[in-house]
Amino acid sequence: MSGKPKLHYTNGRGRMESIRWLLAAAGVEFEEQFIETKEDLEKLLSDGLLLFQQVPMVEIDGMKMVQTRAILNYVAAKYNLYGKDLKERALIDMYVEGTTDLMGLIMYLPFQPPEAKEKHLALVTDKATARYFPVYEKVLKDHRQDYLVGNHFTWADVHLLEAILMAEECKSDILSKFPLLQAFKGRISNIPTIKKFLQPGKAVAAPTDEKYIAQLKQTFNI
Numbered sequence: 001m002s003g004k005p006k007l008h009y010t011n012g013r014g015r016m017e018s019i020r021w022l023l024a025a026a027g028v029e030f031e032e033q034f035i036e037t038k039e040d041l042e043k044l045l046s047d048g049l050l051l052f053q054q055v056p057m058v059e060i061d062g063m064k065m066v067q068t069r070a071i072l073n074y075v076a077a078k079y080n081l082y083g084k085d086l087k088e089r090a091l092i093d094m095y096v097e098g099t100t101d102l103m104g105l106i107m108y109l110p111f112q113p114p115e116a117k118e119k120h121l122a123l124v125t126d127k128a129t130a131r132y133f134p135v136y137e138k139v140l141k142d143h144r145q146d147y148l149v150g151n152h153f154t155w156a157d158v159h160l161l162e163a164i165l166m167a168e169e170c171k172s173d174i175l176s177k178f179p180l181l182q183a184f185k186g187r188i189s190n191i192p193t194i195k196k197f198l199q200p201g202k203a204v205a206a207p208t209d210e211k212y213i214a215q216l217k218q219t220f221n222i
Contacts, residue, residue, distance in 0.1 A: 005030040006059040008044060010219065012212045013107070013205040015068045016056040018100075018162060020205070022072055024197035025158045026079035038219050072096075076155040083154055091149045095136070095156040099163040102132045106166045110208040121170060128167045133178050136160055140180040146187055153191065161188045169207060 005023060009016035011034040023030050035041050035055065044050050050057055051066045058065045061078075065071045076082040076092075083089040105124050112120045139148055148156040164185050167174045175182050188194060206212075216222065 004028075007032045008035060008049075008057040008059070009055050010035050010212075010216060011205070012216075013208060014056075017205055018103075018159060019056060019058060019068065019071055019075065021158055021162050021197070022075050022081070022155060025153075025191070025193050026075065026081060027193045028075075028079065035219060036215070038221070041219055072155070081153070081155045081158070083149055084152075088149050088154070092154050092156045095139075095148055096159045098132055098135060099156075099159045102128055103163050103166055106163075106170060107208070109170065110210075110213060124167070125171050125174065128174055129177065132163075133167075133175070133181060136184075137178045137180050140184060146184075153188075157184075157188050158194070161185060161194070 005028065007016060007019065007030055009032070011032075020030070035044070041055075044055070044057065045053060049064050051064075054066060056066070056068060056071065058071050060071075060074070065074065073082070083092050102124075105120075105127055109117065109120050109124060136148065145151045147153055148160065161184075164175065164181065175185065189198060
């Protein structure tokens with residue numbers, strides 16, 4: 001049996017994508033078992049593998065872990081991406097929660113009806129540029145380090161880069177007023193493990209499209 005973590009989710013972004021990012025940033029190879037049909041999901045449920053009858057689920061270190069935040073916490077701590085003490089961990093948690101909120105807004109965009117998409121895109125742009133990105137720009141300015149917490153690479157940096165790239169898919173020049181975040185994006189993107197992850201054909205999932213949404217609705221009865 002392979003010692004690699006095994007990820008159970010659909011073949012798309014959703015709540016698993018940040019887990020893929022964090023494992024990749026840590027240099028951990030993983031396998032994926034995609035849920036492509038209603039029967040695939042029912043098999044996991046009937047086997048009792050989903051504690052709260054939800055995915056994502058990750059098999060790692062003999063555990064079958066569910067709940068996205070619990071999985072991310074475990075991976076970050078296991079691979080020394082969760083700070084050196086409680087204060088750093090608290091900062092990482094705050095920054096991650098902020099980027100999670102922003103990414104949640106972005107993830108809902110493809111699910112909006114056509115007549116609401118423009119309004120939702122405006123909301124995403126406003127929240128990114130007026131609420132979230134100014135915080136991270138100020139953090140980088142105030143402590144004058146390459147990373148958000150301390151002077152070492154953490155989960156917070158991984159999560160922020162993921163959020164930046166998602167936001168740029170919505171509006172390509174969304175970082176135009178944030179020079180420190182532009183430089184941050186370049187630095188973090190060139191960390192070897194992340195650079196490898198971002199290569200075409202690697203594990204980064206494609207943006208959500210109509211085909212993927214239709215598959216989700218069929219698989220999860222939504």
